[in-house]
Amino acid sequence: MKNISIIAAIADNYAIGKNNDLLWRLPNDMKRFKELTQGHTIVMGRRTFESLPKGALPNRKNVVMTSMPEAIGTNAFVCTSWEEMTDLTEKDPDVYIIGGASVYEDALSIASRMYLTWVHADFDADVYFPQIDFSQWEEVSRKDFPADEKHPYSYTFVDYIRKNNE
């Protein structure tokens, strides 16, 4: 069965982005993102795709959700609905939903795993992660990291699996 995972970095106040960019640069979080997603399929909204500085992320099947498929170049697959996304990724064993907010909102009901990085600060933002019903999720791993010279904020990697996920 296919594993659909949400991967996101979320501030304490649920902020995730502003001006179509991230709110922080946390090298360890980027490293974890790369390690988890490399070799797999990543699914994102059109705005997140446009925010990637070098376009499609290498060594991954990039899938972009949009109502305007003609606006996306040839380096990414395009889906205009979740049904299309499901068809396109049917044979992919691991699919990572990488944002942004509207895509996360829909994915919360279909994902079986979440890999979240909680960034311990509040941010002024224009995009927020949707509220999470934690009664649906079991925490399976947690690792805290202090702020340091490369990481201006302390942060925590927390992995969750959906409860009663058979």
Ligand SMILES: NC(=O)c1ccc[n+]([C@@H]2O[C@H](COP(=O)([O-])OP(=O)(O)OC[C@H]3O[C@@H](n4cnc5c(N)ncnc54)[C@H](OP(=O)(O)O)[C@@H]3O)[C@@H](O)[C@H]2O)c1
């Ligand atoms: N902190 C994090 O982990 C994280 C992760 C990802 C992104 N971000 C940040 O989040 C922000 C971008 O997120 P966003 O919420 O503004 O935009 P987004 O979710 O990346 O993109 C929204 C667009 O995706 C398309 N879309 C969404 N659902 C669809 C569906 N069911 N069917 C067809 N198309 C669909 C639509 O594109 P069309 O308008 O083309 O139809 C919609 O306008 C940026 O600031 C980015 O840096 C943060």
